[in-house]
Amino acid sequence: MTAPTQTLQETRNNLAFLPRDIFWMILGYLAPRDLVRCRRVSRCWNEAFGNPVILLPLVKKLFPWTKEVRDLQNGRSGVEDTRHGRRVFDQVASRYDHLERGKPRSIQKYRLCDDFGTSGDREWFQVQPWESHASHLRQIVDRQFSEALWSVEDGLLVYPSADDQCLVLMDLENDRRFMVPFTIRGKVVRRVRLQDRLLVVEWAEPKAFHWLNDSDGVHRHFASSFEVTRNANHGWSIIPRNEWKIMFLGHPLSERDRFFSAHSNTHYVIYIWQPNRSLYTADEDAPIESLFVWDISMPSSYRPSLDPTGRLREEESDQRPSIVSRFGFRDLEFFSVRQRGCPSIQRLEVTKDGQAVEITENICNWLTDEPPEPFGLPQTITTSIPLTGHGPHWRRHSEFILPPYRGNCSLQAMPLSFFAFLVESWFGVIAQVTDQEACLSFCLHFDPINWAQDPTIYLSIQNPGSQATAENLDFTGRGKICGCERYLLGENCNRELVIYRFDR
Numbered sequence: 001m002t003a004p005t006q007t008l009q010e011t012r013n014n015l016a017f018l019p020r021d022i023f024w025m026i027l028g029y030l031a032p033r034d035l036v037r038c039r040r041v042s043r044c045w046n047e048a049f050g051n052p053v054i055l056l057p058l059v060k061k062l063f064p065w066t067k068e069v070r071d072l073q074n075g076r077s078g079v080e081d082t083r084h085g086r087r088v089f090d091q092v093a094s095r096y097d098h099l100e101r102g103k104p105r106s107i108q109k110y111r112l113c114d115d116f117g118t119s120g121d122r123e124w125f126q127v128q129p130w131e132s133h134a135s136h137l138r139q140i141v142d143r144q145f146s147e148a149l150w151s152v153e154d155g156l157l158v159y160p161s162a163d164d165q166c167l168v169l170m171d172l173e174n175d176r177r178f179m180v181p182f183t184i185r186g187k188v189v190r191r192v193r194l195q196d197r198l199l200v201v202e203w204a205e206p207k208a209f210h211w212l213n214d215s216d217g218v219h220r221h222f223a224s225s226f227e228v229t230r231n232a233n234h235g236w237s238i239i240p241r242n243e244w245k246i247m248f249l250g251h252p253l254s255e256r257d258r259f260f261s262a263h264s265n266t267h268y269v270i271y272i273w274q275p276n277r278s279l280y281t282a283d284e285d286a287p288i289e290s291l292f293v294w295d296i297s298m299p300s301s302y303r304p305s306l307d308p309t310g311r312l313r314e315e316e317s318d319q320r321p322s323i324v325s326r327f328g329f330r331d332l333e334f335f336s337v338r339q340r341g342c343p344s345i346q347r348l349e350v351t352k353d354g355q356a357v358e359i360t361e362n363i364c365n366w367l368t369d370e371p372p373e374p375f376g377l378p379q380t381i382t383t384s385i386p387l388t389g390h391g392p393h394w395r396r397h398s399e400f401i402l403p404p405y406r407g408n409c410s411l412q413a414m415p416l417s418f419f420a421f422l423v424e425s426w427f428g429v430i431a432q433v434t435d436q437e438a439c440l441s442f443c444l445h446f447d448p449i450n451w452a453q454d455p456t457i458y459l460s461i462q463n464p465g466s467q468a469t470a471e472n473l474d475f476t477g478r479g480k481i482c483g484c485e486r487y488l489l490g491e492n493c494n495r496e497l498v499i500y501r502f503d504r
Contacts, residue, residue, distance in 0.1 A: 017044070027054070032062060032093035052085025059089045065438045066092050066485065095485065095502045099440065102461050102468030104488075104500035111162035112149070112495045117185065121206055124149055124160065124189050128255040129407025134344035135362040135378060136404055143455070145408035145430075145479035148491055151194040152482035156228065156236070157489070158194050159497055160184075167192065167201070169228065169236055172487055172499070178236050182224060188253065190221070191410070196265040199226040199238065202246065204253060205305075212277060216257075218250035222305050223261075223268065225296055242300040244321035246270055246292075260348055260411040266297035267354045267387075268321070271411070273339065289338060291327040293350065293357060293387050325357075325387040335393050337361070337383050346402050347382075348411040356384045362402045362413075377401060377426065403429040408479035417441050430457065430479045438485040439464050444475055474498040 018026070027035070035058075039046040048054070060069050068088045098105050117123040126147040132139045150159035152172075158180065161168040167180035182201055191202040201224045208217025224243045231237040251257055251272070261270040274288040298319035307313065313320070332338040337359045339345055347360035363379040380398040400415030404427055416426060417434040425448035434441045443460045457479075459472035475481050475490030475498065482489055486503040 023048075023054075027058065032089075033097050036090060036093060050086050052089075055089040056085045059092055063092045063096065068092055091503065096463075098502050099461055099463065099485070100466040100468060102459070102470050104502055105504060106501045107474075108499040108501060110159065110497040110499075112491070112497055113160040113162050113165065113184075114495065118165070119185070122188055123184050125204075125253060127190055127258050127260070127410070130258065130343055130405070132342050133346075133362075133405040134342055135346060135364050135402070137364050139342050139364075141406055142404075143406055143479075145406050147191065147407065147410045148478040148480045149189065149192050150491070150497060151192050151199075152489065153194045153197075155484075156194060158192055158199060160189070160192070162495075169199075169238060171236060172489075176235060178238060180226065180238050181240060182226070188219070191261070193261075193263065193412075194228070195263055197228045198241070198263065198265050199228055200224070200261075200263050200268065201226075202261065204251065208253075210250065212252065216252045216254055216277075219253050220245065220305070220308075221247050221251045221259075225263075225268075242296060242298070242321050243303045243305060244268075244294060244296065245304045246294075247272065260345075262349045262412065263296070264350050264352055264354065266295065267324075267350045268294040268296045269348065269350045269357050270294075271345070271348055271359075273343065286329075286340065289329045289332055291325075291332060291357070292323055293325040294321045295324045295354075296321045327385070335383060335385055336395060337385075343405075346405050346409065346411060346413045351384075354387065356386050359383045359385070360398060360402070360413075362405065364404070378404075401426050403427075403432065406430060406479060431481050433481050433483050433488070435484045440485050442481055442483060442488050444472065444479065444481050444490070474500075 030038070035049050038049045056072065060072065063069055068091065072088065094105065113124055115122055115124050126149055129141070129144050129146065131141055131144070133141050136142060150157065155172045157170040157172055158167060159170070160166070164179065166184060167182050169178045169180055170176070180199065186206065187203045188206050189201060189203045193200050202221065203224070204219040204221045208219050210218040212218060222243055223246045225241045227239045227241050229237050229239065247259070251259060257274045259270055259272045261268065263269070270292050272288070272290045276286055276288060300320040302313060302320045304310070329338055337345070344361040344363050345359055346362040349358050350356075351358065360380060360382045363381070365377065365379040378401060380400060380402055382396060382398045384394040386393065402413045402415060405413070408431060414432065416429060416432055425445070428446040428448050430444045430446070432441060432443045440461070440463045443462070445458055445460065447454045447456060447458065457472055457476050458469055459475065460467060460469040474492050477491040477493045477495070480490055483500070487499055487501050489497060489499040492498050
């Protein structure tokens with residue numbers, strides 16, 4: 001009779017058999033990782049701390065912003081399955097445990113194509129960054145990053161795969177890969193951008209058709225677009241939409257001639273900036289500038305790259321892309337957005353409705369020029385230019401802050417999040433990604449105190465409850481990061497695409 005009495009006494013003192021209200025009070029003092037560790041104590045504890053009746057309300061309370069919780073609330077998950085409820089809690093708790101410690105659960109690496117292909121011809125040559133910019137104190141960019149030739153949008157990644165020697169679309173949720181129907185051989189790719197489910201590849205012919213001088217030749221430049229849509233097999237279909245010649249007179253493949261672009265699902269805008277090569281002017285601060293807007297909404301089978309003379313164009317029936325607005329340097333001067341020799345433009349976009357182009361300039365406005373601590377905030381000005389009609393343009397001071405230009409944003413810089421990084425340390429920010437729903441931010445930056453002397457790059461992961469900062473070498477190749485609470489990706493200095501996975 002002694003043994004059963006002792007077992008009953010142990011059962012009464014067991015945490016797992018406490019009344020529900022008291023047990024819930026104890027749970028409030030335990031971190032999610034501790035709840036998982038408690039399952040190792042005994043079989044009773046394993047059942048108590050793994051009970052979905054306990055875990056599902058707890059995960060909704062602790063992590064209401066996650067995709068898993070939203071699926072539970074919308075009835076898209078089988079909450080009656082004990083294993084499923086336990087798996088949801090463990091997955092979310094593990095993810096945020098790694099985020100708080102700044103350590104990914106796993107790291108994936110993919111080799112990117114070299115600048116020169118197997119035949120020895122150049123196949124990849126991104127547009128080079130400016131050496132000077134008004135967002136810097138002395139107008140000299142302190143550190144330049146070359147533009148990345150990969151793009152991410154809503155969990156879809158497009159990158160030049162060295163293993164496949166082509167552009168590949170990857171679904172980051174399940175790692176499924178799909179080949180982009182774009183032939184690289186015989187082309188020089190300048191830029192790749194996925195936006196509004198439309199992939200635009202800007203490229204040039206490898207051979208010049210006209211020479212400006214002994215060193216600079218003019219190459220014809222084109223843009224090819226592809227619609228990215230879901231298919232019946234829960235995969236992705238990449239369907240060619242159209243192609244257009246983005247510059248009438250072509251563009252040199254040089255480090256001094258630059259063009260920047262943006263697009264929506266229906267329009268494409270390009271800003272061209274070229275040094276003045278005229279022998280009859282001494283105005284070195286007057287580069288050639290222009291802005292063009294195209295309507296690319298309609299599918300077209302016409303390929304101008306295959307028709308240099310333009311004889312195959314069907315003027316009446318073809319719905320090929322067409323220019324809807326063009327602005328020369330005098331027009332840009334009128335709108336107060338002419339950049340001249342020291343550019344300040346850092347963001348270029350066309351509105352969703354296709355009615356205006358928005359140009360955002362970032363101008364350094366420090367109160368002192370003594371490093372290393374900047375005291376003033378930058379002056380950010382946005383100008384909206386209408387595409388049709390003769391309406392007035394809208395020029396206003398923006399409320400957000402942009403990081404300084406370093407070439408890594410390709411005029412697609414995102415505003416800094418105030419909760420994610422100290423406002424007074426804005427100048428040290430290289431790139432930032434914010435997951436608004438998760439209140440989570442990834443920031444690639446220099447040392448906020450010794451940024452002028454210390455070239456070391458750090459990665460900070462911050463949410464409302466914690467912040468983890470550590471030196472980082474995986475994302476220093478292009479100074480560009482993209483991601484969300486489940487993953488973070490960038491490029492290292494070895495031409496590898498690096499993906500930090502926090503979900504698996």
